[in-house]
Amino acid sequence: MRLRYLHLQLIALSLRAATPIPVGPLLQHKAHYFDLQHHRLRFVPRGEAAYNLNTSLWPRTVERGTQLPKLTDPRILNWRTPLPFSFPFAGRNWNEVYVNLDGNLTFGAPEWAGEGDRDTWPDGTMRLLASTFDTGAVMGQRRVIAPFWGINASETTRVFVRSSRAAFIVTWQAVRLHTARLAYPPLGENLFEVRLTRDGAIEFRYGEMAEKDGVVGVFCGATSIGKPLDRVDLPPAPNADATLNIRRAVLEDRGADLRFSLTLAASVPSRSDRLRRYRVIAMSDGEGYAMHWEVADTGKPRTFCIVMNPRDEAAATDCSARTAELANENTVDFYLPKIALKNPAKLEWKAETALGETPSPGTSTGDLRSVTIATTLEFGIRLAAGERSIPGNLYEVFAYPFLSKARMPTFQEIYKHAPREDDMAVAVTDFRIDDIHDQGASNGAYSPEEGNLLFNSAKLQQASGPIYLGPEFDETVHDGDHVYRNYALAIGYVAHEMVHHWCSSLKWKGDDPSALLDAVNHYHWSPFLYAPAVYPVWKLFADAPYPEESVMGGMNAEKLPDGHTTSRIAPPGVATGLSALDLYSMGLIGPDEVPDTFFIANSVPSPDGNRHGGDKVDVTIADIIAANGAQKPAPKDAQRHFQFQIYVLHEDGRPPAPAKLAEARGIEQMLSRYFEVATDGRMTVVPTR
Numbered sequence: 156m157r158l159r160y161l162h163l164q165l166i167a168l169s170l171r172a173a174t175p176i177p178v179g180p181l182l183q184h185k186a187h188y189f190d191l192q193h194h195r196l197r198f199v200p201r202g203e204a205a206y207n208l209n210t211s212l213w214p215r216t217v218e219r220g221t222q223l224p225k226l227t228d229p230r231i232l233n234w235r236t237p238l239p240f241s242f243p244f245a246g247r248n249w250n251e252v253y254v255n256l257d258g259n260l261t262f263g264a265p266e267w268a269g270e271g272d273r274d275t276w277p278d279g280t281m282r283l284l285a286s287t288f289d290t291g292a293v294m295g296q297r298r299v300i301a302p303f304w305g306i307n308a309s310e311t312t313r314v315f316v317r318s319s320r321a322a323f324i325v326t327w328q329a330v331r332l333h334t335a336r337l338a339y340p341p342l343g344e345n346l347f348e349v350r351l352t353r354d355g356a357i358e359f360r361y362g363e364m365a366e367k368d369g370v371v372g373v374f375c376g377a378t379s380i381g382k383p384l385d386r387v388d389l390p391p392a393p394n395a396d397a398t399l400n401i402r403r404a405v406l407e408d409r410g411a412d413l414r415f416s417l418t419l420a421a422s423v424p425s426r427s428d429r430l431r432r433y434r435v436i437a438m439s440d441g442e443g444y445a446m447h448w449e450v451a452d453t454g455k456p457r458t459f460c461i462v463m464n465p466r467d468e469a470a471a472t473d474c475s476a477r478t479a480e481l482a483n484e485n486t487v488d489f490y491l492p493k494i495a496l497k498n499p500a501k502l503e504w505k506a507e508t509a510l511g512e513t514p515s516p517g518t519s520t521g522d523l524r525s526v527t528i529a530t531t532l533e534f535g536i537r538l539a540a541g542e543r544s545i546p547g548n549l550y551e552v553f554a555y556p557f558l559s560k561a562r563m564p565t566f567q568e569i570y571k572h573a574p575r576e577d578d579m580a581v582a583v584t585d586f587r588i589d590d591i592h593d594q595g596a597s598n599g600a601y602s603p604e605e606g607n608l609l610f611n612s613a614k615l616q617q618a619s620g621p622i623y624l625g626p627e628f629d630e631t632v633h634d635g636d637h638v639y640r641n642y643a644l645a646i647g648y649v650a651h652e653m654v655h656h657w658c659s660s661l662k663w664k665g666d667d668p669s670a671l672l673d674a675v676n677h678y679h680w681s682p683f684l685y686a687p688a689v690y691p692v693w694k695l696f697a698d699a700p701y702p703e704e705s706v707m708g709g710m711n712a713e714k715l716p717d718g719h720t721t722s723r724i725a726p727p728g729v730a731t732g733l734s735a736l737d738l739y740s741m742g743l744i745g746p747d748e749v750p751d752t753f754f755i756a757n758s759v760p761s762p763d764g765n766r767h768g769g770d771k772v773d774v775t776i777a778d779i780i781a782a783n784g785a786q787k788p789a790p791k792d793a794q795r796h797f798q799f800q801i802y803v804l805h806e807d808g809r810p811p812a813p814a815k816l817a818e819a820r821g822i823e824q825m826l827s828r829y830f831e832v833a834t835d836g837r838m839t840v841v842p843t844r
């Protein structure tokens with residue numbers, strides 16, 4: 156008996172850590188994989204911004220013309236190419252086209268200005284990408300013909316062009332981009348072509364296609380045809396400001412998009428002393444979009460997304476699709492792609508205006524109004540379905556299963572199943588999800604008081620995910636010449652996201668209070684701040700040291716033989732230690748233990764891509780205290796012991812993948828080791844269970 160009991164206890168011990176949870180309602184859209192292999196799609200123009208679509212099988216081969224030269228500059232991922240005839244598209248005639256590496260043609264401008272300009276990162280999903288093309292075309296900023304959009308590798312992708320008086324043909328033999336930190340090993344080659352003809356017809360032909368996700372479509376812009384779904388007429392409000400007085404609000408179905416149109420009693424001003432706000436709220440199954448047109452110094456759009464919290468209040472969250480807003484005379488239009496809806500068949504909406512920072516409503520259409528959508532587009536228009544005539548943007552998004560990348564709904568759901576005992580937590584999936592880069596969503600800090608409201612747990616202090624436990628999370632990672640072990644990239648990700656709870660928000664005493672912080676993302680240290688790790692962690696992950704700036708950014712430095720000093724940073728994504736300012740912000744060391752440091756101001760960019768020169772600005776702890784007040788938390792008040800848990804979301808109806816569960820456990824163990832080393836034993840992080 157006794158032996159048997161001991162045995163059971165050992166099993167229980169080995170099962171500690173990494174909690175599997177069925178994905179349940181967090182799975183918003185099931186997988187929708189590419190199904191146009193060996194098909195031909197023909198788009199024949201029918202008036203302005205409308206096409207007749209014809210789909211048929213294409214058993215024959217895809218032709219290849221002359222191969223375009225290799226791309227040598229990583230900032231230019233396209234070939235600007237003349238057309239053999241004037242091609243009518245999106246209301247204009249075009250004499251040249253940008254052939255983009257990523258499986259598409261654009262008109263007037265390349266798809267992206269360069270590698271650093273791919274605006275998919277970090278929230279990028281195929282769904283978000285498709286909505287970016289959709290709204291970009293509606294606004295007239297970017298017109299795209301995409302036989303198969305995907306991020307391709309310039310090294311291995313080959314692109315061919317054949318140009319004659321009758322047709323202009325581009326063929327891609329495309330392989331997806333894969334680096335240690337970017338996405339997934341390619342599934343193989345994708346062979347497809349686009350042909351443009353003089354009459355404005357567009358044809359896509361597909362051969363063997365290895366990848367399962369991508370965006371296919373013709374993004375020609377807004378259509379003038381719309382089907383009214385709902386309409387509110389409001390009486391004149393004699394006491395209200397006429398520019399804020401909604402007289403009519405119309406919701407129209409415009410094919411791929413929904414348009415909310417507000418007509419005001421007077422023209423919307425282009426600038427205003429007091430903030431004027433025009434707003435449409437569109438909710439779908441408790442998640443939705445608050446789309447604004449705001450007028451202050453200038454008129455500009457602002458959209459944020461909302462999710463209902465456990466108390467039925469709206470809280471801000473990450474957006475899973477892009478919207479578009481535009482004011483013209485006395486109307487304001489809001490465009491919402493249908494693929495943005497959580498429930499493709501239903502929507503609740505209202506419109507309102509407000510003056511000033513505290514929302515004293517101008518006029519409002521009243522309570523949320525419920526609308527049913529007849530032509531539901533969960534993934535856009537079913538291109539394989541055959542002959543139809545469709546106005547406006549015409550596209551389909553092929554994607555891995557879709558989960559919102561927002562932390563809030565994720566942890567609200569998780570804590571319906573798990574006890575609320577974690578101080579920190581990460582949600583991962585054991586199956587690939589719609590996430591182009593496998594890098595999860597952007598993350599930030601939030602105040603501890605918000606925990607219960609946002610996550611349904613008063614104890615949870617920091618959370619991130621959901622993210623696929625993909626290649627980046629492997630135990631061993633090869634990065635060109637080097638091998639990293641013990642989940643070096645996974646710990647780089649998890650430690651960074653968890654330390655966001657405290658760090659990288661110290662103000663500076665000078666003219667620019669954010670001089671210590673990254674100019675783009677204020678929750679990271681400036682790349683010009685000298686922030687070396689106090690207790691390096693490289694021995695956990697590599698056989699040889701690498702430069703270690705703070706896991707929250709900044710730089711390390713090296714003195715060169717010629718007397719100059721140059722910045723050094725760790726290999727991308729690899730875990731690094733904590734700087735003195737991190738340990739100070741966390742309350743793990745006192746002010747007397749923070750050594751003087753510096754940042755470089757006014758360095759100048761040089762043609763080699765680096766920055767040179769600049770002034771060294773000394774940073775002392777006295778300066779930090781002068782700008783931020785006394786240390787908070789002080790070491791005597793700081794929490795030193797944390798419970799951390801990884802939740803492994805798996806598809807309903809099957810057990811979690813054992814290998815992924817083991818990986819999650821390995822990451823939990825390594826995170827404990829990481830904090831032990833990086834804080835020199837001042838802080839402990841242990842798995843909750």
Ligand SMILES: [Zn+2]
Binds near residue numbers: 598651652
């Ligand atoms: Zn960050």
